[in-house]
Amino acid sequence: MRAEIPRFAYLLTLLGITSMILLPSAIRAHGGEDHGDQKPKTTANAKGIVSHSARLGDLEVMLKHPVLEPDQAAAGRLFITNFATNEPFKNGEAKIEIESDTGGTFSAVLQASQQAGASEVKLPALPEGSYIMRVSVTHSGETDTATFTGVDVKTAPPAAGGEMSWFSKVLIGFVFSLVLVMLGGLVYFVWRFAAGSRLNDEALSA
16 A cells, blocks of 8 residues: 555656646647737837737737827828637728827728738828827627827937937047148149249259
8 A cells, every 4th residue: 555655646746747748738729829918918019010919808909000290190000809719900091189188089090901901091290298098999880999098299309320429520630631731732832843843944044
């Protein structure tokens, strides 16, 4: 009996380790794709494209547009897909509203795209400030809304390297001065050579 106890404990340990390995894999699968955090989120890439994404029930919405600058309209695209399969969703009606921190509300213009589940978006020219953007999708008699906060409209900073550093300015000034000195010296030597040749010609003719 004592010999059977270690073997039984060994089987239980092996079963526990196998469950720990397989269970997280099954949780992560979720229809073949890991969607990660499904809270509304906003990201921006190095090219200046801003992406807003959120889950709305069985759907997932993503709005992409360039960085918004004051008093300038912008064009973007809205994508609506099935959350589980990532297939385009074509049976919904979308609306985008933008609310300023002072309470003013602006509406974007949406136009269906040739790509299934996508819409062309025309964002209005907005004054500088911070905004809340709401993307609503109506389908099957219900309306779901994703809210994105902290949408900033501000003047873009100058591109890196756009302004010349003081060292570059000093270096360019030094090179320019050196070129002037060399040019002046060249003119002087040419003048001296021409004057010497003229004196020699006069001496020979005399």
